[in-house]
Amino acid sequence: MPSKSSARLAALTVAAVCSAAATFQLIVAPAPAHADSVRIHDIQGTTRISPYAGQKVTDVPGIVTGVRTYGSSKGFWMQDPNADDNPATSEGVFVFTSSAPKVAVGDSVTVTGTVSEYVPGGASSGNQSVTEIGKPAVTVVSSGNAVPAPVVVDANSVPAQYAPAGDTAASGSVNALPLQPSTYALDYYESLEGMNVQVADARVVTGTDPYSELWVTVKPHEHRNRRGGTVYGSYDSQNTGRLQIQSLGATAAFPVANVGDTLAGTTTGPLDYNQYGGYTLVAGQMGTLKQGGLQRETTRKQSRGQLAVATYNVENLDPSDTTFAAHAAAIVNNLQSPDIVSLEEIQDDNGATDDGTVDATQTVTKLIDAIVAAGGPKYDWRSIDPVNDQDGGEPGGNIRQVFLFNPQRVSFTDRAGGDSTTAVGVTKVHGKAALTASPGRIDPASDAWKSSRKPLAGEFVFRGRTVFVIANHFASKGGDQGLTSQYQPPVRSSETQRHLQATEVNSFVKDILKVQKNADVIALGDMNDFEFSGTATILEGDGALWSAIKSLPRSERYTYDYQGNEQVLDQILISPSIRRAHTFAYDSVHINSEFHDQISDHDPQVLRFRP
Structure with a gap:
């Protein structure tokens, strides 16, 4: 791992970046069957790539669950309160506005725009893509609506297996594979992309970094060590409970945490994906930091003959x-x-x-x-x-x-x-x-x-x-x-x-x-x-x-x-x-x-x- 990542310092405006800059990659899929009314779950589909990618969609309804007004990733998340019965299809999506959006959390909106698959970091990074609606025309239907209840992400919901093996016909990519959210952790997180999610009393497994980010685990016993961290012990033993936490609020208020601390209570917000860690809960509501009291270690002094x-x-x-x-x-x-x-x-x-x-x-x-x-x-x-x-x-x-x-x-x-x-x-x-x-x-x-x-x-x-x-x-x-x-x-x-x-x-x-x-x-x-x-x-x-x-x-x-x-x-x-x-x-x-x-x-x- 590089120290003092100068590349990141140069490239990062905010950690979760979606923009129409040079890192944008458009993935075009075959045209879907005609539908009278396209919903968010239709746009998200049952794989990582939207069946509507590259196409215009009209009057897609949703409730605004989060608004991002900073950085090069300005836009908002919206979620359909009327979910389908397929756990593989997300009910949330990011609407990329490029400028500060004129909506608020709780607004009921309809969006007309073009569906795209944005790859944070560009195609060469190998990262997954984020399904989003760009060039939007947004209509606010009403305000003050209840936000869809967050999906609780915890030790019981996240599968023990990390990811499926990629499709050899697609050079090892998982993009075209049907999502299996009850089998693989990455599929589970992908099935929630853009949705309102929540973690509770989550143990912190990194110190807060200079970009106002930290990582928690929703699996308290997964490869835990005595100091509160989560150990990575082999290529075949991934830590599936790790999740990055950012904030939609002021970075000055972001918790200053060490390993072994806890975000007590609930942390809630849309589930995003970025190039600096993958799946990220962008919190509109942040838990309260409970310190674990971790101390720096001191080794034993060598003896005269050592x-x-x-x-x-x-x-x-x-x-x-x-x-x-x-x-x-x-x-x-x-x-x-x-x-x-x-x-x-x-x-x-x-x-x-x-x-x-x-x-x-x-x-x-x-x-x-x-x-x-x-x-x-x-x-x-x-x-x-x-x-x-x-x-x-x-x-x-x-x-x-x-x-x-x-x-x-x-x-x-x-x-x-x-x-x-x-x-x-x-x-x-x-x-x-x-x-x-x-x-x-x-x-x-x-x-x-x-x-x-x-x-x-x-x-x-x-x-x-x-x-x-x-x-x-x-x-x-x-x-x-x-x-x-x-x-x-x-x-x-x-x-x-x-x-x-x-x-x-x-x-x-x-x-x-x-x-x-x-x-x-x-x-x-x-x-x-x-x-x-x-x-x-x-x-x-x-x-x-x-x-x-x-x-x-x-x-x-x-x-x-x-x-x-x-x-x-x-x-x-x-x-x-x-x-x-x-x-x-x-x-x-x-x-x-x-x-x-x-x-x-x-x-x-x-x-x-x-x-």
Whole structure:
């Protein structure tokens, strides 16, 4: 998952976006049979695509249930109070007016306009479409009418299966498949598209984000962990109860929540679909926030004979940021001043300014000074500047991995020759493995690292024992289809590059172990992939490495919270000598991912062991 999503910051006017801009896709279906009076359920039909798509409809009746007057998605939702007897056909629809609509909730209206299927994010996103009526002529028949009672969405109504397999004849799309709302969760939500829905006493499973959004679950026991979140444990075990919540009211009044809080009472509004999470309850009535009291975690201090090694994605840190003191406090207090810290997303000295600057001395020094001010050790550091604009991330930022180490506890073995374009190798010195350059980068010319961060390898010595540490930041998941995609299962196109990267790192670790079978090797960082993924399987190979997060109970395996799915993106993998010793302890220290006031979107991890 990308950090500080600049694409979203640029594209998002409001989170639920329906517009006639470049992201509009019109899906035309065959003409329906003639009907004297077209109702909303006729327009919605029994699949995801309206049988009236691309056609004009006349005097469609409904009661206004919600009005959106902001952003590029101005319009209103209306619902037919006289439902048919088919649970697959929605009784609600969005009317896209493009300007602030002149209707109010409770108005009885008739609408004449053209039916379309709008795909949020454009066809290339793979997202499902939203059925809507555009270019409308709206007649208000009466006002002050009762709004149709909301459909209650709860643990009993949402099916346990997530989605049907896509139609192979349609390249895996579910668009043409008849909806089965009693069998599949995505079909159930689709059958309610545009309708007034309600959740009650829903547990919050994300912190409120900067866009005034949060996620709840309507299934309190679905993969719950002890801190109140919902864990994502496999591709075949989706969390069907997750639902995004936005508000039709002022964002200033939006609940500021953490994981484990509750939206007490009822939250009611139309069910929308957007490109940043899929099905979304856009609340006209918001529940009352009941705080769960979640606290940030603190790991145990390493003993004198233990080496503590941590990884921490500090999210595009540059000298202009205001988070240095907070990051320093987290490293000193929550992580207990690890002996070695692998930092990801350290930017150059002028951040996103794209002027050729690649040096990050100011960035790192400012963090080290903040750590000292917080009562921590005076860390030393090693890194290699990237070639300008070659390692991906925020344009101009030149993110890279950096080793911090406490010279009072551990020493760094410096070997000249490491630079941005020279590949580090493995050699034998006095019968033991050694790096040809320290620090050095793993095969930086390989296509595996194109527009991506190159791994940083370093040689450390703790109490006379050499430890090889490889700092990684693999290619992001950007470009993957979302879990609510029209293509099921969604295509994970980004993992192709991560598989190549994992192969490179695994091969390098094997080179070390061929020279010294019992070498202590740690590969760590933001792997941008799950502990059960193909990337992790390749990294581990035939036993060269093992992801230490798997030493934790399944309910505690997460470092990141994406759309209410708590998941593993950051990992620390260890060589057989460390694993066999049975003296290691692993901790994912939850200080960020569950909180609205996070200083990074990643939680750091710490490994303690005796080399």
